Amino acid sequence: xxxxxxxxxxxxxxxxxxxxxxxxxxxxxxxxxxxxxxxxxxxxxxxxxxxxxxxxxxxxxxxxxxxxxxxxxxxxxxxxxxxxxxxxxxxxxxxxxxxxxxxxxxxxxxxxxxxxxxxxxxxxxxxxxxxxxxxxxxxxxxxxxxxxxxxxxxxxxxxxxxxxxxxxxxxxxxxxxxxxxxxxxxxxxxxxxxxxxxxxxxxxxxxxxxxxxxxxxxxxxxxxxxxxxxxxxxxxxxxxxxxxxxxxxxxxxxxxxxxxxxxxxxxxxxxxxxxxxxxxxxxxxxxxxxxxxxxxxxxxxxxxxxxxxxxxxxxxxxxxxxxxxxxxxxxxxxxxxxxxxxxxxxxxxxxxxxxxxxxxxxxxxxxxxxxxxxxxxxxxxxxxxxxxxxxxxxxxxxxxxxxxxxxxxxxxxxxxxxxxxxxxxxxxxxxxxxxxxxxxxxxxxxxxxxxxxxxxxxxxxxxxxxxxxxxxxxxxxxxxxxxxxxxxxxxxxxxxxxxxxxxxxxxxxxxxxxxxxxxxxxxxxxxxxxxxxxxxxxxxxxxxxxxxxxxxxxxxxxxxxxxxxx
Numbered sequence: 001x002x003x004x005x006x007x008x009x010x011x012x013x014x015x016x017x018x019x020x021x022x023x024x025x026x027x028x029x030x031x032x033x034x035x036x037x038x039x040x041x042x043x044x045x046x047x048x049x050x051x052x053x054x055x056x057x058x059x060x061x062x063x064x065x066x067x068x069x070x071x072x073x074x075x076x077x078x079x080x081x082x083x084x085x086x087x088x089x090x091x092x093x094x095x096x097x098x099x100x101x102x103x104x105x106x107x108x109x110x111x112x113x114x115x116x117x118x119x120x121x122x123x124x125x126x127x128x129x130x131x132x133x134x135x136x137x138x139x140x141x142x143x144x145x146x147x148x149x150x151x152x153x154x155x156x157x158x159x160x161x162x163x164x165x166x167x168x169x170x171x172x173x174x175x176x177x178x179x180x181x182x183x184x185x186x187x188x189x190x191x192x193x194x195x196x197x198x199x200x201x202x203x204x205x206x207x208x209x210x211x212x213x214x215x216x217x218x219x220x221x222x223x224x225x226x227x228x229x230x231x232x233x234x235x236x237x238x239x240x241x242x243x244x245x246x247x248x249x250x251x252x253x254x255x256x257x258x259x260x261x262x263x264x265x266x267x268x269x270x271x272x273x274x275x276x277x278x279x280x281x282x283x284x285x286x287x288x289x290x291x292x293x294x295x296x297x298x299x300x301x302x303x304x305x306x307x308x309x310x311x312x313x314x315x316x317x318x319x320x321x322x323x324x325x326x327x328x329x330x331x332x333x334x335x336x337x338x339x340x341x342x343x344x345x346x347x348x349x350x351x352x353x354x355x356x357x358x359x360x361x362x363x364x365x366x367x368x369x370x371x372x373x374x375x376x377x378x379x380x381x382x383x384x385x386x387x388x389x390x391x392x393x394x395x396x397x398x399x400x401x402x403x404x405x406x407x408x409x410x411x412x413x414x415x416x417x418x419x420x421x422x423x424x425x426x427x428x429x430x431x432x433x434x435x436x437x438x439x440x441x442x443x444x445x446x447x448x449x450x451x452x453x454x455x456x457x458x459x460x461x462x463x464x465x466x467x468x469x470x471x472x473x474x475x476x477x478x479x480x481x482x483x484x485x486x487x488x489x490x491x492x493x494x495x496x497x498x499x500x501x502x503x504x505x506x507x508x509x510x511x512x513x514x515x516x517x518x519x520x521x522x523x524x525x526x527x528x529x530x531x532x533x534x535x536x537x538x539x540x541x542x543x544x545x546x547x548x549x550x551x552x553x554x555x556x557x558x559x560x561x562x563x564x565x566x
Contacts, residue, residue, distance in 0.1 A: 037280055037281045037283075038277040038278075038280060038281045039281075040089065040273060040277075040278065040281050041089070041271040041273065042089055043089060043091055043269055043270050043271065044089050044090050044091060044270060044271055044272075044273045044278070045090075045091060045092045045093070045094065045263075045264060045267060045270040045271070045272050045273070046084060046090060046092070046093045046094070046272075046273055046274075046275045046278055047093075047094045047095075047096075047260070047272050047273070047274060047275060048077070048093065048094070048095045048096070048274075048275035048276075049095075049096045049275075050072055050077075050095055050096065050097055050100045050135075051072075051096065051097075051098055051099045051100060052072065052099060052100070052101060053072070053101045054072045054073070054074050054077075054100070054101070054102055054106050054110075055072065055073050055074065055296075056073075056074055056075075056294065056296045056336070056338040056366050056367065057073075057294045057295075057296035057297070057338070074106060074109065074110075074366075075292060075294060075336065075492060075515055076279055076515065077110070077113075077275075077279075078109065078110070078113050078491070078492050078493065079279070079282075079492075079510055079513055079515065080275065080276075080278060080279035080282065080510075081093075081113040081114070081116070081117055082113070082116075082493060082510050083279075083282050083510035083511075084117060084122075084278065085116055085117045085119070085120040085122065086120065090122065090278075091122060091267060091270050092122055092123045092124070092125070092263075092267060092270065093114075093117060093122065093123070093124040093125070093275075094124075094125045094126075094127070094260055094263055094264075095124070095125070095126050095127070095142070096127055096128070096256060097126055097127065097128040097131075097135040097138065097139055098127070098128045098129045098130075098135075098256070099128075099135075100128070100134065100135040100138070101134060101135075102134035102135060102137075102138060103134060103367050103388075104133075104134070104137065104158075104211055104214070104215060104388035105366060105367040105368075105386045105388040105389050105390075105477075106134075106366075106367060107134050107135075107137040107138040108137075108214075108218075108386050108387060108388050108491070109386055109491035109492065110138050110141075111137070111138055111140075111141035111218070112141075112490075112491055112493065113491075113493070114138075114141040114142060115141050116493070118141075118142075118143060123143045123144070124141075124142045124143050124144075125142060125143060125144045125146070125259075125263050126138070126139040126142035126144070126145050126146070127145075127146040127147070127148075127254075127256055127259050127260070128147060128148070128151070129147070129148035129150075129151045129256070130147075130148070130151040130152045130153070130154065131147065131151070131152075131153050131154065131155065131244070131250075132154045132155070132156070133154075133155060133156060133157075133158070133215070136153075136155055136219070136249075137215055137218070137219060140218065140219050140222035140223055141222060144251045144252070145249075145250045145251050145252075146250065146251065146252045146253070146254050146259045147241045147244060147245070147250045147252075147253055147254075148241065148253070148254070148255055148256070149241050149242070149253040149254070149255070150241065151241045152238045152239070152240070152241075153237065153238055153239040153240070153241065153243070153244040153249065153250075154237050154238045155219075155230070155233055155234050155237055155239075155249075156234055156237050157212060157231075157234040158208045158211055158212050158215070159208070160204060160208065162189075162190060162196065162200075163190055164189070164190050164193055164194050164195055164196075165190055165191060166190075166191060166192055166193055166194050167194055169191060169401075172406060173403060173404075173405035173406030173407075173408070173409050174401055174402070174403050174405070174406055175401065175402050175404065175405065175431060176188065176191040176192050176399060176400070176401045176402075177399070177400045177401075177402070177431055177432060177437075178191075178192050178397065178398070178399050179396075179397070179398040179399075179437075179440050179441055179444050180395065180396065180397045180398075180444075180472065181395050181396040181397070181444050181445070181447075181448035181471075181472065182395060182448075182470070182471040182472055183197070183199040183471060183472070184199050184200070184203050184393075184395065184471045184472040184473035184474070185393070185395035185396065185397045185471070185472025186199065186200040186203075186472070187397050187399075188397060188399040191399070191401070203473050203474060206479075207390070207474060207475070207476055207479075210476045210478060210479055211388055211476055214387050214388060214476075214478065216230045216231065223248060223249065224248075225248060229247070233247060233249065241253050282510055282511055283511050284511050284512075285509045285511035285512035287508075287509065287512045288329055288330070288331040288503070288505060288512065289329055289330055289331060289512045289513065289514045290330075290331060290332050290333070290334060290496055290499050290500060290503075290505075290508055290512065290513050290514070291324050291330050291332075291333045291334070291514045291516055292333075292334045292336060292492065292496070292513055292514065292515050292516065293317075293320065293321065293324070293333060293334070293335050293336065293516045293517070294336045294338075294515070294516065294517070295312045295317060295335060295336060295337050295338070295339065295376070296311075296312065296336075296338045296339065296366070297311035297312050297338075297339060298311050298312065298339065298340060298341065298342045299311070299312045299314070299339055299341060299342025299343060299346045299347045299350070299372045299373065299376070300312070300313060300314070300342050300343055300346050301313065301314050301315050301343065301345065301346045301349075302314075302315050302316070311342075312339055312342065312346075312350070312376075313346075314345075314346040314347075314349045314350050314353075316517075317350060317353075318349060318350060318353040320516065320517060321333065321335075321353055321354065321357055321361075322353065322357070324357075324359070324516075325357045325358050325359050330359065330514070331359070331360075331499075331500070331503035331504075331505055332359055332360040332361070332362070332499035332500065332502055332503035332505075333357065333359060333360070333361045333362070333499065334361075334362050334363075334364055334492065334495045334496055334499050335354065335361055335362070335363050335364070335376075335380060336363075336364045336365075336366060336492060336495075337363055337364070337365055337366065337369040337373050337376055337377055338365075338366030338367055338368065338369065338373075339368065339369055339370070339372065339373030339376070340368055340370055340371065340373065341370055341371025341372035341373055341374075341393065342371075342372040342373075343372065344372065344375075344396070344447050344451070346372070347371075347372030347373070347375040347376050348375060348450075348454075350376045350379065351375050351376050351378060351379035351454065352379065353379070354376065354379030354380055355379040355380075359503070360381050360499055360502035360503050361379070361380045361381050361499075362380060362381060362382045362383075362384060362495045362496075362498050362499040362502070363376075363377040363380035363382065363383045363384065363495070364384050364491065364492050364494075364495035365377065365383065365384065365385040365386065365389045365391055365477065365486070366386075366389065367386075367388075367389065367390065368389060368390040368391065369385070369389060369390075369391050370390055370391050370392060370393035370474055371393040371394070371395070373391070374391055374392060374393065374394060374455075374485075375394075375451060375454065375455075377391075378454060378455060378458035378459065379458070381502060382487045382488065382495075382498055382502075383485075383486040383487050383488075384486070384487065384488045384489070384490050384491070384494050384495040384498065385477035385480060385481065385486045385488075385489065385490075386477050386489070386490070386491055387476065387477050387478040387489055388476060388477060388478075389476065389477035389480070390474050390475075390476065390477075391474065391475055391476075391477060391480050391485065391486065392469065392470075392473055392474050392475040392480055392485060393472055393473065393474045394451055394452060394455055394466075394469065394470035394471070394472065394473075395448060395451070395470055395471060395472030395473075396444045396447045396448045396451065396472075397472070398440060398443075398444060400426065400428075400431070400432065401428060402427070402428055402429060402430055402431050403428055403429060404429060404430050404431065407429060414429045414430075421433070421435070421436075422436065422439075425439075425440075448470075451470070452466050452467050452470050453466075455469075455470070455485075459484055459485065460484075461484070469483055469485060477489065496508060496513060
């Protein structure tokens with residue numbers, strides 16, 4: 001009995017602790033949501049620590065700030081740099097690139113933003129302890145590149161490795177059936193082949209060669225070097241810091257603390273300001289707005305458990321776009337797509353919603369906007385892609401694994417009761433029957449036909465022209481532009497300017513750019529309140545249980561004096 005009472009007592013303590021933490025969270029969250037914007041000095045040197053990964057979609061939940069500083073969000077950085085280049089108070093920028101993990105498309109977009117900042121007559125300095133493809137590609141856009149004397153210089157060039165597990169799956173008795181349209185649609189080749197198909201190798205070689213050419217050409221131009229020297233450097237990697245300096249790949253060698261102190265010392269009248277404090281201080285304008293909607297992840301009808309930021313959910317994104325279309329203060333929409341694809345019905349629903357928005361919608365492609373991501377994009381009034389964006393993949397693929405041989409080897413027999421032969425069409429215990437396979441092939445033909453026809457109509461092609469660019473093949477953004485799959489080369493800034501032009505806006509201040517989706521503070525506080533109520537209910541239940549135990553104990557020890565619960 002006493003052990004039970006002790007467990008109940010511990011449960012009450014846990015409930016009280018949980019309730020206290022939740023109430024504390026409500027208070028801290030309210031403080032974060034309604035905290036005053038940072039006050040800024042009249043002359044500033046911005047410092048940005050761009051360490052770790054750079055995300056495409058912002059974390060719209062302010063509760064995440066309770067666990068630490070927000071991560072690097074590409075759109076927020078780009079908009080803050082946009083503001084800083086025209087802000088007379090900002091005189092320079094220092095960026096720590098140590099450990100920054102960037103793909104080529106992200107580096108390209110940040111490079112363009114840094115160059116625009118420098119174009120306003122403001123210096124930009126970059127530093128890292130070591131360099132690799134991504135952070136060095138970005139660094140070459142800066143006025144000055146510094147490197148730690150003991151660091152390594154890894155400019156390796158581009159390559160990819162693809163694991164093929166067909167032999168392993170066969171060994172353990174698992175088969176995989178794939179229906180594809182057409183030969184370049186190779187998402188599940190790893191499970192059905194033992195090595196790259198000719199089509200997969202052709203597509204990958206073409207894509208990597210184009211991306212390599214882009215990176216090499218940009219680095220050579222920025223460092224006033226010959227492309228051949230960049231290629232030779234890649235063949236000799238890794239280089240020491242002193243070797244990188246001797247080859248004019250960096251400008252100086254120093255440790256971060258010394259470098260930032262020396263750089264700031266050249267501008268003694270400037271006050272150093274954290275980049276994200278500066279970003280938070282940007283005032284919202286009162287003019288007509290450009291809504292920048294971030295759509296990141298795989299496409300499905302419903303988004304992930306965390307909301308719209310965990311995948312692209314048509315059931316969430318389509319209503320948001322319609323709501324923006326009804327708002328009088330929204331002049332145009334920039335839809336930022338960063339997606340490898342997803343389900344055809346969800347992507348097609350979003351394409352149709354985008355096409356019927358009624359306001360200008362310009363699509364800005366991120367690191368990739370392929371398959372369903374490209375299908376979404378063609379619903380817009382224009383498509384802007386980065387040179388290194390991976391896009392296209394106009395095709396269809398269906399994969400079905402089955403463990404029929406595995407079960408047989410294990411001596412496990414599956415029996416079936418079904419009202420129709422197709423009731424178990426997606427069973428993982430057996431392959432498609434010939435009739436089921438025929439129906440799935442027919443369904444793939446229909447989806448592929450509709451996909452290609454939608455591309456042809458939106459891009460002003462005939463069906464044969466669209467079909468030649470389809471077949472599931474991916475293209476770089478530069479290759480896609482050359483083939484009329486997109487309209488312009490550029491990033492978010494290019495898309496915003498184009499959207500403003502279509503909406504008849506002469507200028508767009510950064511404060512008039514609305515970054516979405518974002519949660520309403522009231523919704524967040526309501527969520528916390530619900531959690532607090534659950535904790536309170538749990539605590540109340542524990543108390544009632546404890547009183548009931550006490551009642552039983554007292555009743556057994558002194559009859560007639562037991563405590564009775566109402």
